[in-house]
Amino acid sequence: MELDRRSFVKLAAMAAATAAANRAPTASAATGPAQPGVSWDKAPCRFCGTGCHVQVGVKGGRVVAVAGDPEAEVNRGLLCVKGYHVGLALYGKDRLTRPLLKQGGRQVPISWERAIDVIADRVEADPKGFAIYGSGQWTIPEGYAAQKFMKGGLANNHIDPNARLCMASAVTGFLATYGVDEPAGCYDDLDHCDVLINWGNNPAEMHPVLFSRVIDRRSRGDEVLIIDISTRRTRSTAHAQHYLEFRPHTDLAIANGILHQLIANDSWNREFVEKHCAFKADSDPPGLHGRSISFDEFKQAVAEYTPERVEQISGVPARDIRMLGDLFGRRDVRITSLWCMGMNQHTRGTAINTLVHGVHLLSGHFGRPGDAPTSLTGQPSACGTAREVGTLAHLLPGGRLVQNAEHRKQAEEIWNLPEGRIHDEMGYHTVKMFEQWSKPAAEGGDISTLWVQVTNPGQTMPNRHKLFDPGVADPDKFLIVSDVYPTPTTAGADLVLPSAMWVEKNGIFGNSERRTQQWFKMVRPPGEARDDVWQTIAVARRLHERGYPGMKDKDGRFLFHIERDGGGPEPIWDWRRFREVNVDRALFEEYRAFSRLKHKDLAPYDVYVASRGLRWPVVEQPDGTWRETRFRFSGFDDPYVAEGQEFDFYHSPTKDGRAQIWFRPYEAPPESPDADYPLWLCTGRVLEHWHTASMTMRIPPLRRAMPNAYVEMHRDDARALSISDGEVVRVETRRGTIDLPVWIEGRGAPPRGTVFVPFFDESRLINDLTLDAHDPFSKQPDFKKCAARVRRIGEDANA
Amino acid sequence: MPVLGLVVVLEDARAETRADVAARLAARAELSGLSLGEAAAHRWPAVLEGGSAREIESRVELLRTLPGVAGVDVVYADFEDLLARPPAAVSSELHGEG
Numbered sequence: 001m002e003l004d005r006r007s008f009v010k011l012a013a014m015a016a017a018t019a020a021a022n023r024a025p026t027a028s029a030a031t032g033p034a035q036p037g038v039s040w041d042k043a044p045c046r047f048c049g050t051g052c053h054v055q056v057g058v059k060g061g062r063v064v065a066v067a068g069d070p071e072a073e074v075n076r077g078l079l080c081v082k083g084y085h086v087g088l089a090l091y092g093k094d095r096l097t098r099p100l101l102k103q104g105g106r107q108v109p110i111s112w113e114r115a116i117d118v119i120a121d122r123v124e125a126d127p128k129g130f131a132i133y134g135s136g137q138w139t140i141p142e143g144y145a146a147q148k149f150m151k152g153g154l155a156n157n158h159i160d161p162n163a164r165l166c167m168a169s170a171v172t173g174f175l176a177t178y179g180v181d182e183p184a185g186c187y188d189d190l191d192h193c194d195v196l197i198n199w200g201n202n203p204a205e206m207h208p209v210l211f212s213r214v215i216d217r218r219s220r221g222d223e224v225l226i227i228d229i230s231t232r233r234t235r236s237t238a239h240a241q242h243y244l245e246f247r248p249h250t251d252l253a254i255a256n257g258i259l260h261q262l263i264a265n266d267s268w269n270r271e272f273v274e275k276h277c278a279f280k281a282d283s284d285p286p287g288l289h290g291r292s293i294s295f296d297e298f299k300q301a302v303a304e305y306t307p308e309r310v311e312q313i314s315g316v317p318a319r320d321i322r323m324l325g326d327l328f329g330r331r332d333v334r335i336t337s338l339w340c341m342g343m344n345q346h347t348r349g350t351a352i353n354t355l356v357h358g359v360h361l362l363s364g365h366f367g368r369p370g371d372a373p374t375s376l377t378g379q380p381s382a383c384g385t386a387r388e389v390g391t392l393a394h395l396l397p398g399g400r401l402v403q404n405a406e407h408r409k410q411a412e413e414i415w416n417l418p419e420g421r422i423h424d425e426m427g428y429h430t431v432k433m434f435e436q437w438s439k440p441a442a443e444g445g446d447i448s449t450l451w452v453q454v455t456n457p458g459q460t461m462p463n464r465h466k467l468f469d470p471g472v473a474d475p476d477k478f479l480i481v482s483d484v485y486p487t488p489t490t491a492g493a494d495l496v497l498p499s500a501m502w503v504e505k506n507g508i509f510g511n512s513e514r515r516t517q518q519w520f521k522m523v524r525p526p527g528e529a530r531d532d533v534w535q536t537i538a539v540a541r542r543l544h545e546r547g548y549p550g551m552k553d554k555d556g557r558f559l560f561h562i563e564r565d566g567g568g569p570e571p572i573w574d575w576r577r578f579r580e581v582n583v584d585r586a587l588f589e590e591y592r593a594f595s596r597l598k599h600k601d602l603a604p605y606d607v608y609v610a611s612r613g614l615r616w617p618v619v620e621q622p623d624g625t626w627r628e629t630r631f632r633f634s635g636f637d638d639p640y641v642a643e644g645q646e647f648d649f650y651h652s653p654t655k656d657g658r659a660q661i662w663f664r665p666y667e668a669p670p671e672s673p674d675a676d677y678p679l680w681l682c683t684g685r686v687l688e689h690w691h692t693a694s695m696t697m698r699i700p701p702l703r704r705a706m707p708n709a710y711v712e713m714h715r716d717d718a719r720a721l722s723i724s725d726g727e728v729v730r731v732e733t734r735r736g737t738i739d740l741p742v743w744i745e746g747r748g749a750p751p752r753g754t755v756f757v758p759f760f761d762e763s764r765l766i767n768d769l770t771l772d773a774h775d776p777f778s779k780q781p782d783f784k785k786c787a788a789r790v791r792r793i794g795e796d797a798n799a
Numbered sequence: 800m801p802v803l804g805l806v807v808v809l810e811d812a813r814a815e816t817r818a819d820v821a822a823r824l825a826a827r828a829e830l831s832g833l834s835l836g837e838a839a840a841h842r843w844p845a846v847l848e849g850g851s852a853r854e855i856e857s858r859v860e861l862l863r864t865l866p867g868v869a870g871v872d873v874v875y876a877d878f879e880d881l882l883a884r885p886p887a888a889v890s891s892e893l894h895g896e897g
Contacts, residue, residue, distance in 0.1 A: 006802070009877045010834070010846050013804030016875035017844030018836050021806045035877075057877075064879035067804070068872075077874050078806065084876040212808070212870055219808055219841040219869050701856050 008035050012067075019070040020077030035065065042069055042612065043519035044509050045083045046502040047690045049136070049377030050074060050207050051511025052083050053612045056503055058522050063087035063503065072612040074187060074515065080208040082690055085699045089502070090523070092485055092698030096498035097527025107496060112528065112538075112575070118495055120542040122449040122478055123154065127550075129448035131158035131433055135455035136166070136379030136386045138532065139507035140516070141587040143385035145536045145560065146453065147397060150427075152415045153540060153550040153559050157402050157427030158447065160393045162455040163379065163386035164430035165462075168778035169344040170375040171387060173353020176280070176288055176777075177361075177660050180598060180651035181387050181399065184632040185336070185372030186513040186615055190214055192370030193336035195225045195327055199356060200251060200342020200784075202748075204235040205687040207340075207376055215239060227324070229254065229316075230342070231682060231784075232712075232756055233749040242320065245751055248680050248785040249669040250314035252348055254321065255355035256666065257310035260302040261325020262362050268329070269364025276647050277361050278658040288350070288777050289653050290662070301663040313666055328363040334370030335360070340378060341684065345783040349775040351664035358661040367634040367647055377512045378691065384510015388600060389591065393427035398594030402426060414593045416553040429779040431772055434467040440474035451480040453532050454499070458489035459692040459762055462781040463735050463772040468492070482532055487694045488762050499532050500525035501695075506584040508608065514629075516602060517613035518584075533587070534578045541573035562586045598651065599640050633659075669785055670773040671734075673753065677787035679717070680754040681733060683766050684784075686747065693760035709761035710743040711790065714752045718744055723792060731757065733788045736768030742790075755790060759783075803855060804875030805845045810867055812840040820867040829861060841869075 012035045038057040045052045053072030057065030066087045070077035099115035100107035110118075123130050132146050138161070150159040174181045190196070190213045203211040214224055228240035229251065237243050246254060262268040279298040283291040293301075307318035307325075328335065337360065343352050357373050365371040377383055390397045400407035408422040428436055428447070434457065439445030461467045469492070481493040484501045504525040508518045525531075537560045544551035544558050551559045557569070562583065564570040572578045585605045595602040601617040603626040608614065614628040619639045621627050631637040633649055641648040649659040673679055688706040689696040696702045711731055713723070723729055725744040730737060740757060750756050757766045771786040809816050817838055824830050836844035847862075849855040863871045 006848075009802045009879075010848065013802050013846045013875045013877065014834070014836050014844060015804075017804040017806055017846065018839075020804075020872065020874040021836070021839045021842035021844040023839075023842075059879065065875070065877040067876070068874040078872040079874060079876075081873070084803070084873045087876075088878060209872075212872060215869055216808060216842075219811055221811065701853075704853065705856065 016067045016077065020068055023076055038065060041520060041522055043503050044380060044517040046086050046089060046380060047082045048207060049379055049382055049512040050209055051380065051509065051515055051517055051613065052079060052209050054079065054083060054086065056087065056522055061523055063090060063523060069612060075209045078209050078212060081688060082696060085702055088699045089695040094486060095526050096484060096486065096496060097529055098498060100496040102494045115495060115497060116538050116542050119480060119539045120546060123543060126448045127154050128156060129446055130154060130156060131447045131450050133433060133450060133452045133457060134161045134391055136161055136163040136377065136382030137454045138381060138385045139509060140381060140384050140389055141508060141584045142533045143389040143391045144397065144587050144591045145533045147389055147391050148415060148559065149536050149540050151396060151422055152417055155421055155423045155550055157393055157423050157425065158433060159391055159427060160430045160433055161386040161391045162460065163382045164392065164780060165460060166341055166378045167344050167375065167382050168780040169346060169349025169353055169775050172288060172350040172778040173357060176350060176354050176662065177357040178649050178651060179653040182383055182514055183374045184367065185374050186630050188630055189336045189370050189372040189374060192334055193224065194333040195227065195335040197227045197229065197335065197337045198236055199229050199337055199339040200231065201339045202234040202236045203338060204239065206685055232751065232754060244316045244320050246314040246316050250666060251343065251352050252355060252664060253305060253310045253313040253666040254316060255352065255359055256302050256305035257307060257321040258324050258328055258359045259362055260305040261322060262329055263299050263302065265325060265329055268362045272364035273362060276649065276658055277661050278654050280660045281663045286776060292654065298663050328359060328365060334368060335365045336370060337373045338376060340376045342784060344780060347670055347773050347775050347782045348667060349780050350777040354662040355664055361659055361661050367631060381509040383512060383514065384516060388510055393429050397591060398600065399598035410597060416555065418554040431774055431779060431781060434461055437477060438467055441476060448476065449478040452489055453482045456487045456489045456692045456694055458487060458492055459765060460767060462767055462770040462783060464765060464767040465736060467772065482535055485694050485698060497535055498527065498529040500529050505531040506582060508584060508588060514615040515613040516608055516616065518608035530575060533583060534575060538573045671771055671786045673787045677733060677789045679788045679790060681769065681786050681788035682754060682756045682784050683759050683770060684756065686758045686760060689760035692762065709740055709758050709764045709766065711740040712743050712746055712748050712750050712756040714750055715744050716752050718742060721790060721792065728793060729790050730793050731769065731788055731790050733769040733786055738764055738766060738769060739793065740764060755788060802877045803847045803873055805847055806872045806874055807843040807845055807862060807868055808870040808872065809841040809843060810869045816867050820865065823865055830858060
């Protein structure tokens with residue numbers, strides 16, 4: 001019998017591999033590989049923002065197999081090392097299965113009834129001091145429910161996602177350039193580009209399935225030039241023809257150098273720019289939309305960034321700056337730029353984002369397949385939930401702003417709320433929220449209760465000691481954490497709520513290329529773990545039962561009213577009933593009304609059920625089908641560009657259909673190496689672990705492959721300190737200290753004067769050392785650079 | 800991971816490259832659990848099985864570093880065997896202590 005099963009498994013594995021190798025869906029593509037007793041259904045992967053689809057095999061109530069989905073355009077049947085292990089993320093032995101309340105210094109099990117009461121008590125005691133910190137791992141309905149609960153129910157805008165730590169500068173970059181968030185292009189650009197430029201980006205490890213699309217093209221004989229502009233060599237560098245190593249923070253000088261070259265060589269795309277672009281520079285006082293300037297002013301501003309001057313600032317040879325300028329000046333090649341945390345986690349994050357958009361706009365490398373400036377995201381629904389649902393402290397769903405009276409009115413109408421319910425002040429952004437929570441009330445810390453859902457700030461907040469450690473707060477502060485596994489955040493929690501994850505619940509994500517992806521629950525969550533969206537609705541209902549006025553709409557109905565078939569409210573706050581009703585469908589259909597307000601149209605829920613995701617705007621056709629959009633603002637594809645126009649930036653900040661080309665000067669970073677702290681410290685991720693590794697450390701092959709954090713050092717720096725490979729050393733900054741083994745010429749290779757430490761290891765919290773300085777517009781902290789020193793353990797720092 | 804479905808991506812689509820890689824595979828005893836399917840240009844479908852997750856991992860890594868191989872994409876993974884073991888063994892394996 002076992003032999004039979006194994007034979008079947010091998011046949012299924014070969015069928016999946018053959019389908020993927022041929023890049024052609026097979027008969028089994030829609031139903032999953034044939035395997036006795038195993039039922040298959042589609043879901044997007046739980047991990048990064050790429051949005052690969054997997055086929056999930058379920059047997060006996062458990063996920064037993066995973067296959068790449070050959071019908072999915074994103075990954076065409078392929079998976080990365082994390083993706084093919086994703087099913088095992090559900091089965092770590094220490095899943096949280098019961099609510100836990102801290103009593104007498106210990107977390108003790110309590111009932112859900114009691115847990116919901118505790119939260120409702122905290123809200124009633126101080127509704128203005130209640131905050132929610134969520135994430136780009138929230139499903140769209142989860143984020144939407146939390147958003148409506150806070151902004152529509154409590155009239156409180158203190159809700160922000162961890163996406164603030166990873167892509168907020170991309171958002172402000174898009175807004176300042178196009179007046180609307182998210183990339184114009186899509187992954188199809190990777191199939192058409194002649195040149196791929198990675199700006200401080202390592203897709204070979206962080207978005208491997210996307211990178212393999214380009215490598216696969218090369219194996220087919222396509223010529224694709226890869227340029228790696230980075231502060232350290234990575235696995236991506238190994239595939240690049242050009243590696244341009246720059247001094248940390250000086251990427252702004254490089255981008256300005258390209259802009260200068262385009263003008264100096266008169267190779268900028270005059271026709272495109274004159275028809276479709278305008279110029280901007282910083283205003284005084286600074287504002288996201290700055291001030292308009294003329295082309296001559298722009299030309300004068302970038303004039304100082306000659307190749308020689310850029311070499312002086314950045315360390316990148318002048319000949320390489322000329323090479324970049326020449327490439328962008330060519331009309332016969334198509335250029336795609338990709339970036340992620342390297343450009344976003346930057347105190348000049350908004351500035352460098354706008355500059356890279358500007359390089360593409362000034363050169364006209366925009367809007368044709370393969371010509372695109374594209375930011376990637378690290379979380380599966382950073383775009384779908386954080387950006388589109390608008391769970392940031394200043395936003396409402398659909399790109400609406402809480403400070404705009406008309407936008408608030410629109411939201412109040414869709415939510416059927418009394419006029420004036422939504423508060424008109426921005427809530428606290430992430431760093432501020434944690435400052436106000438960790439600061440004692442007597443000193444002005446006005447966040448009294450913080451509910452963390454689907455994320456792990458106890459490991460990820462910069463300058464962690466200051467912002468997070470529970471000891472910093474006064475005893476009246478209260479931390480609620482909904483999660484699936486114990487983490488450094490749950491360890492400090494007053495109340496822990498066990499959550500369902502991934503295919504234990506219904507869900508919808510939105511990936512990096514505007515693709516909205518739906519899946520159904522397939523297995524039951526363990527023990528008493530429950531969906532995050534249920535947790536939010538249950539608290540709202542408890543407050544409603546207690547007569548809290550914000551939990552009613554203007555007709556007196558419950559804030560999350562769903563009409564039961566045959567009339568009357570559906571009691572979705574009752575867990576048993578919740579599991580029987582598709583609450584996602586109801587919330588998504590309500591949310592869709594917002595999506596049309598900024599041309600990010602979503603199709604009905606059931607259209608996503610039948611697809612592997614669609615890229616918005618998704619517009620209904622005369623024949624009743626729904627058409628997605630691959631290239632926004634381009635007349636040949638975007639339905640919102642008027643007939644006959646080649647391009648139209650229809651959300652232009654200058655309201656004239658033009659995108660903005662910015663001048664943003666290079667400025668020195670907030671902290672640089674000095675005599676006491678002579679090294680740059682850069683932090684980041686690794687291939688095997690997803691972010692803080694709370695899931696991937698429970699997957700044995702991944703844990704074995706990368707069991708602990710390390711510090712990458714240049715051989716000469718190590719030699720100068722008499723440090724040998726593998727030796728445990730002390731890494732210090734002005735904010736903290738950590739002991740780590742040294743890795744010389746390991747996975748990545750930093751240049752002399754730089755060290756790199758990954759942040760996945762909860763037993764070695766590198767964020768005790770990082771800087772909480774942040775970008776003035778996006779409020780995104782800079783995790784990529786601060787001043788550090790390394791010394792042998794036992795040696796005096798001043799010796 | 801007891802059984803994996805793979806696509807071995809070759810550096811190019813030439814028959815010589817395929818023959819060279821096939822010869823190298825045949826010469827590596829550690830890769831005896833690898834069954835190759837029919838190559839589609841530079842992509843070669845394969846199934847890899849092994850006694851333990853650790854064994855399989857090291858074999859995939861070996862494949863990746865073989866001359867002529869540009870990359871290895873995993874497209875299918877069955878881990879029912881891992882979940883079907885007695886609870887003690889499962890928890891040990893799931894937490895990397897085995």
